[in-house]
Amino acid sequence: MVITSLRDGMNLTSHEYVLCQREKKSPLVLSEFVGTYGAFNGGALGVNPMDTKAIAQAIKDALVMSADEKSARWELLHRQVLTNSATSFVSSFIADIESAHAESKSPNGGRNYSSAKQGLSGSPLPPTSADAI
DSSP states (O other), X not given: OEEOOSSOSSOOHHHHHHHHTTTTOOXXXXXXXXXXXXXGTTSSEEEOXXXXXXXXHHHHHHHHOOHHHHHHHHHHHHHHHHHSSHHHHHHHXXXXXXXXXXXXXXXXXXXXXXXXXXXXXXXXXXXXXXXXO
């Protein structure tokens, strides 16, 4: 499959393709500008969609690729698809929120504000309404 978008968000066509390739493990040629390209960690053959010679070379490379390399690339892509699911995103997001909440309950929210309470000369700044909070 060749996906050569110039700009794309998080289109999941490439993920669906990987899941459908369990038997054949065919290579994926993917635009470097597609949102999912970075998540695939080298499993896909990345191309600049404005470079037609590079696209042609990537297609040729995919057509003559050994079965072992196809399998290794597919395994990498498949692992990324399974580990970067909506479920894993939500779990990670909730863990980050819980961590931020726990940090906010610690003294000074886990931050050291002592240096921010001094002016450029090193003398203390006058109190502000924010200090009363």
